[in-house]
Amino acid sequence: MTTLTTTITEVLRYRGKIGQWSWVLHRLAGLGTLLFLVIHVIDTSWVAFFPELYEEAIAIYQTPLFTIGEFALVACVVFHAFNGLRIAIFDYRPEWWRHQARAAQIVYLATFVVLVPVFALMAQHVVEFYTGRPLDLQLGLVFNRVVVPFGGHVVEFYTGRPLDLQLGLVFNRVVVPFGGGMILALLAGVLLSGLFGAVSGRAGLAGPLLTRRSRLEQVLWGFMRVSGMLILPLAFGHLAIMHVIQGVFSINQGGTGLAASFVAARWAYLGWRIYDAALLALALIHGFNGLRIVFNDYAHHPTVRRGLTWAAVVGCAALIIVGALALISGVPGM
Ligand code: HEM
Ligand code: HEM
Numbered sequence: 554m555t556t557l558t559t560t561i562t563e564v565l566r567y568r569g570k571i572g573q574w575s576w577v578l579h580r581l582a583g584l585g586t587l588l589f590l591v592i593h594v595i596d597t598s599w600v601a602f603f604p605e606l607y608e609e610a611i612a613i614y615q616t617p618l619f620t621i622g623e624f625a626l627v628a629c630v631v632f633h634a635f636n637g638l639r640i641a642i643f644d645y646r647p648e649w650w651r652h653q654a655r656a657a658q659i660v661y662l663a664t665f666v667v668l669v670p671v672f673a674l675m676a677q678h679v680v681e682f683y684t685g686r687p688l689d690l691q692l693g694l695v696f697n698r699v700v701v702p703f704g705g706h707v708v709e710f711y712t713g714r715p716l717d718l719q720l721g722l723v724f725n726r727v728v729v730p731f732g733g734g735m736i737l738a739l740l741a742g743v744l745l746s747g748l749f750g751a752v753s754g755r756a757g758l759a760g761p762l763l764t765r766r767s768r769l770e771q772v773l774w775g776f777m778r779v780s781g782m783l784i785l786p787l788a789f790g791h792l793a794i795m796h797v798i799q800g801v802f803s804i805n806q807g808g809t810g811l812a813a814s815f816v817a818a819r820w821a822y823l824g825w826r827i828y829d830a831a832l833l834a835l836a837l838i839h840g841f842n843g844l845r846i847v848f849n850d851y852a853h854h855p856t857v858r859r860g861l862t863w864a865a866v867v868g869c870a871a872l873i874i875v876g877a878l879a880l881i882s883g884v885p886g887m
């Protein structure tokens with residue numbers, strides 16, 4: 554709490570430019586997501602150990618206050634992810650450093666562009682839950698009937714020829730396979746460069762700046778970047794399922810079903826358990842190491858610092874064990 558207060562008061566006093574705001578928002582969004590994740594791993598483990606309590610936890614997730622928090626959480630994850638991506642890319646490209654301010658603006662724009670349709674889709678679930686009637690914003694229709702024809706008219710005006718974009722075909726034949734390949738290539742590249750950094754001690758091109766730090770510190774520096782890029786698709790996928798595709802209210806079918814069966818249906822597939830396990834380990838280690846970095850910035854006394862570092866290590870390990878045990882045990886009787 555003191556950490557958060559100090560960060561807010563200091564940034565208000567300092568009145569920095571866009572980079573300063575990005576730094577503080579990145580920190581607050583990361584800490585906010587970590588706070589949620591700690592609670593979330595504990596309550597998810599109840600599905601295996603205390604199923605009745607799990608039903609109550611999911612019911613609490615559906616209260617109005619939590620619904621507001623849910624929108625804030627999604628905003629935190631999206632901004633932190635895009636900004637983290639900017640940090641990681643620029644650390645490996647010092648020749649781009651003079652474009653930092655422009656890149657920070659692009660991060661805000663990308664966050665806005667992603668959040669507008671995502672919030673609209675999330676709002677559909679909320680309205681449906683409270684009114685009992687589905688709200689269909691017909692976003693697909695709006696896109697097909699307004700955006701595509703408008704684009705077609707513009708092209709026809711300038712080229713004199715009608716344009717048939719065949720978007721569905723392009724999407725299926727090109728975007729899906731190509732996008733999948735790109736993601737795989739990106740993940741492999743990032744993983745390999747992270748491993749290279751860890752083995753050679755050259756943590757990216759910004760590595761030389763770190764020469765006075767310990768080897769472990771360099772490995773962790775590289776890990777923050779590599780893990781961030783791996784968490785990005787995992788966390789976005791998880792949030793897309795929980796907030797957009799199925800929605801928080803469908804976990805217990807709007808209060809008429811069992812939340813445990815929702816989890817059991819997913820955990821029936823080994824693939825989903827592995828997915829959750831990867832997210833569990835990566836997000837917790839990344840988040841708690843981030844917390845340790847924040848502690849180091851504010852705690853100057855060596856004993857206090859060491860105590861807080863150990864608290865972060867033990868807290869992280871305990872939560873990984875609790876989460877992993879739940880994933881291994883599964884939902885009792887289902
Ligand atoms: C309000 C937002 C969220 C909801 C409603 C939600 C819902 C769920 C549910 C129902 C599960 C049970 C397993 C499953 O069905 O896959 C689960 C597991 C999990 N979620 Fe979330 N999730 C949310 C946000 C997040 C975020 C932001 C993260 C990480 C950044 C996250 C990380 C995880 C992890 C690691 C597990 C596995 C936990 C374990 O092994 O005990 N979730 N989540
Ligand atoms: C979704 C993809 C994510 C990406 C791309 C990402 C990226 C990053 C990067 C690159 C840093 C290091 C910043 C630096 O050294 O200056 C960082 C810090 C941090 N991250 Fe993430 N991260 C992601 C998800 C998460 C999640 C899920 C959590 C919470 C569990 C989290 C919590 C933190 C914290 C607490 C920090 C330390 C903040 C600070 O030093 O000010 N991050 N992140």
